[in-house]
Amino acid sequence: MRRQPDILSIVAICFFAFMILNVLRDRGVERAVSTQPFENSADLQAQPDEVMKTAGQSELLLLEKAATQQPPAASLSFDPEAIAPPYDHYTLTQGPHGQSYGHLAIDISDGKGAVLKSPINGVVTALFTDDLGNTTLVIENEIYQVIMLHGLYTVSVGEQVALGQPIGKESNQGNTVDALGRSCRGRDCGYHTHLNIFDKRLGANVNPLELFQ
Ligand SMILES: [Zn+2]
Incomplete structure (x- = not known):
């Protein structure tokens, strides 16, 4: 009769330990999901070895790419839809x-x-x-x-x-x-x-x- 509570205790402890591990694992997944947008660049996905670089290096690479891919500033303000009368008053x-x-x-x-x-x-x-x-x-x-x-x-x-x-x-x-x-x-x-x-x-x-x- 003395052994039974011990077994129950062990089962209960194992159950709680299992639950705690689950909770910790879920939190880890949440953290991974919440940081995903920062790592979710096409470059990093296309080239898995890029992920191994430090964050600083990756950001530099992305900044370099953004700089080379950006259109000239002049074309940004050159809106072809904009239209106005040829006079201030007419x-x-x-x-x-x-x-x-x-x-x-x-x-x-x-x-x-x-x-x-x-x-x-x-x-x-x-x-x-x-x-x-x-x-x-x-x-x-x-x-x-x-x-x-x-x-x-x-x-x-x-x-x-x-x-x-x-x-x-x-x-x-x-x-x-x-x-x-x-x-x-x-x-x-x-x-x-x-x-x-x-x-x-x-x-x-x-x-x-x-x-x-
Ligand atoms: Zn006319």
Whole structure:
């Protein structure tokens, strides 16, 4: 009768010891899981021998890789979706028009000589005077192609321009008219910018007024 409690005691002690070991093991797993994000780099997983390096060395390697893989800072701020009117303030002188020649343009004005600004972050892809005498400036990026007419433009083809960067001044070059529809060629009237915006994602012109809302 004396042996039985001893056996029970031994069984109980073994059970508690087993439980304590389990708890300790579980805590170890938790700790391993909680530190996993720090070690869970593609490099370390792909190359198990990297794990053997000290943390300091691994961090240095990762920092070096990050530095070489980072794109130039300039391209980070070169948002192709950003778009704004070419003036700080302007008056709409004609709503969407020009569908007969493939435009959905607006005419806007801030007066003779007003500073024109690039409506997008892009590159000047064309600058010419068309058959009607319209000075024509084209700025584009991977999303937008912006066409502006009638101004005196001071940028050149191939030049990279930032949103809001001055690109010229408002004028009346080419086919512009006064309030009565009379040509302003050689006259001091008809100053404005004809602005057409093509969205390459849609494959269509878009109403600039909707973009500027
Ligand atoms: Zn127009």
